[in-house]
Amino acid sequence: MTTTMDPDPLVRRMRPFGTTIFAEMSALAVRTGAVNLGQGFPDTDGPAEMLAAAVDALRGGQNQYPPGPGIPALRAAVAAHQRRFWDLEYDPDGEVLVTAGATEAIAAAILGLCEPGDEVVCFEPYYDSYAASIALAGAVRRPVTLRPTDNGRYAFDPAELRAAFGPRTRLVLLNSPHNPTGKVFDAAELALIAELCQEYDTYAVTDEVYEHLVFTDADSGHVPLAGLPGMWERTLRVSSAGKTFSCTGWKIGWASGPARLVAATMRVKQFLTFVNGAPLQPAVAVALALPDSYYDGYRADLQTRRDQLVGGLTEAGFGVLSPEGTYFVTADITALGGRDGMEFCRALPERCGVVAVPTQVFYDDAEAGRRLVRFAFCKRPEVLAEAVTRLRALT
Numbered sequence: 001m002t003t004t005m006d007p008d009p010l011v012r013r014m015r016p017f018g019t020t021i022f023a024e025m026s027a028l029a030v031r032t033g034a035v036n037l038g039q040g041f042p043d044t045d046g047p048a049e050m051l052a053a054a055v056d057a058l059r060g061g062q063n064q065y066p067p068g069p070g071i072p073a074l075r076a077a078v079a080a081h082q083r084r085f086w087d088l089e090y091d092p093d094g095e096v097l098v099t100a101g102a103t104e105a106i107a108a109a110i111l112g113l114c115e116p117g118d119e120v121v122c123f124e125p126y127y128d129s130y131a132a133s134i135a136l137a138g139a140v141r142r143p144v145t146l147r148p149t150d151n152g153r154y155a156f157d158p159a160e161l162r163a164a165f166g167p168r169t170r171l172v173l174l175n176s177p178h179n180p181t182g183k184v185f186d187a188a189e190l191a192l193i194a195e196l197c198q199e200y201d202t203y204a205v206t207d208e209v210y211e212h213l214v215f216t217d218a219d220s221g222h223v224p225l226a227g228l229p230g231m232w233e234r235t236l237r238v239s240s241a242g243k244t245f246s247c248t249g250w251k252i253g254w255a256s257g258p259a260r261l262v263a264a265t266m267r268v269k270q271f272l273t274f275v276n277g278a279p280l281q282p283a284v285a286v287a288l289a290l291p292d293s294y295y296d297g298y299r300a301d302l303q304t305r306r307d308q309l310v311g312g313l314t315e316a317g318f319g320v321l322s323p324e325g326t327y328f329v330t331a332d333i334t335a336l337g338g339r340d341g342m343e344f345c346r347a348l349p350e351r352c353g354v355v356a357v358p359t360q361v362f363y364d365d366a367e368a369g370r371r372l373v374r375f376a377f378c379k380r381p382e383v384l385a386e387a388v389t390r391l392r393a394l395t
Contacts, residue, residue, distance in 0.1 A: 013135045020128055021361045025345065034349035035387040037309075037375040038357045040179070040327045044380060046245040047287055047294060054283035066278045068270055070098025070254070077285035078254050085211075086224050088232070094259040097266050100276040101251035102209045102240040105265065106173070107133040108272060109205045109236050109255060112264035114139040118170035123156060125362030125369055127179050127207070139170065143364045146181055148332075148372075152321050153219065154183040158192055165196050171203040172196075174225060177210040180359050180374040181330055182323020186220040194228040203261065204235040209243045209253075210326045212295050215303045218324035226257070236261045241284045243327065244298070246378075250280045302327070302377070305384060309377040312388030317395045327378040330359055334371050336394055341373045352393040 008015065022039045029036035045051060069075060075092035082088040090096050099105040106129065114120065116138030122130055124143040134141050142164040146154040172193060176185040185193075197204050206225050214222045226235040240253030255265050306322075310329055313320045319332030338344040341358030349355055360369040377384060 013138065014132070017128075017132050017135070021357055022128075025355050025357055028346070028349055029355040032349040032353070032355075034353045034355045035383060035390065036355045037377070037379065037384075037387055038345075038355040040243075040376045040378060041248045042246040042378045043383060044246060046247045047290060049290065050245055050247070050283045050287040053286040054280055057279035057282045062279045062282065064278060066098075066275050066281055068275055069266065070096070070275075071278075071281045071285075074098055074252075074254075074281040074285040074288075077288040078256065081288040082237075082256060086227060088224060088226055088237070088256075090256045091259075095256060095262055097255045097262050097269065098276075098281060099253045099255060099265075099269055100273040101242060102207060102238050102253040103129050104251075104269060104272055105238045105240075105253050105255040106130065106205060106207060107136070108268040109238070109261070109265045110134060110137050110139065110171070110173075112268040113203055113205075113261070114170050117168065119166065119168040120171055120173055121161070121164045121169060121202075122173040123175070123178070124364055125180055125359050126173075127175065128362060130173055130175075134173075140168070141364065142166075142169070145363070145365055145368050146178070146183060147368065148321055153324070154178070154181045154321070156189070161192065162196065165200045165202070167200075169200050169202050171205055173205050173207070175207040176225075177208075177214055177222060177325030179210065179326050180328050180357070180362060181321070182326045182328055184214050184218050184220055184222060184324040187223060190223055190225055190228060194225060194231050197234060198230050202234070204231065206235060206237050208237060208239045211239055212244050213299060213302060213327070214325040215299070215306065215323075222325070233258050234261075236265065241287060244295075245284070245287045247280075247284075250277060250284070252277050252280050252284045305377045305379070305381060308381060308384050309375060309388065312384070312391055313375065315388070315395075316391040321372075327376050328374050329377060330372050330374050332371050333373055338371060340370055345373055352390045354387050354390050 025038035075096040079090045079092045110133045114137040118139045121142045144161045236257035242248040321330045341360045345358045356373045359372045360366045363369045
């Protein structure tokens, strides 16, 4: 019997998406013994109180399916946290949903809110799962490019943002503080985004996983888009425990917003993971209630590590764009003779024993990021010191 089966059974909309750059570069680090500053995960554990609570939950029998929206204690803790830090009010029963990390929350929101052909405005470079989630929904990306400015920060052209909106715009996907650039969107930028959302009657999905990682020398502090006039009722706010509490492997995230947006996200989420992380949810509830001293100390420690890596990259000859927040710093490779970030990063482990990530893979307009690479500084100081020593070999 003959067959005409397609040699590539993958649906066409997902064919542009291969192995993630993070998997490729982490595998390269293992193969070469390089210091891995590519993937954004800490190399230390989170707060002791949270870890102890997880152990207690495991041993106390909280190992079966939790409620679909998440355990009541965590939903209440999320609502209290957002009231405490951002003066945002959410009802734990209906306006908060626990998810398998922020990645699932974003994917479920896009799948639940977008019909095929709907348009999603996003800022590039963007985290790679954004493009894949938009493609899975059959929606269309409308990227607006963030470009380095003379003051070493990233900015977008307001006219480009206005041009990205149109009659098919369904939602805006905003990440602030922003990965990979470290940009924190300021009040004027957020006001323009809010104005356009209301003018075109669109939703906003905001990825705020780095909400507590804004440094003291940033041009502005973190401001949730949902807090702006007219935006609470059209915004689904996403965050997670992974970055704030150094537990990226736990995959405990949440989405908060008006009940109708949370319900749409829940409708999809229940057919993705159904539920997740039963013994980890009460532990995250404990972490969210930690005193301000934890949040302030963690941010200060990470800022010190940022400065350590920024100084080392500058000494090594990179053109450094110092971040206002997040785990990451981007750097221009032009002064080191680099013309292509992908080639540069694939060769870097052999040249000096360090792994970074090329940011061009996070752009539709690859030329805008071709000479930029991303390093993670969420590592122990001694690991960063070793990386800096190795990077000096480039000069």
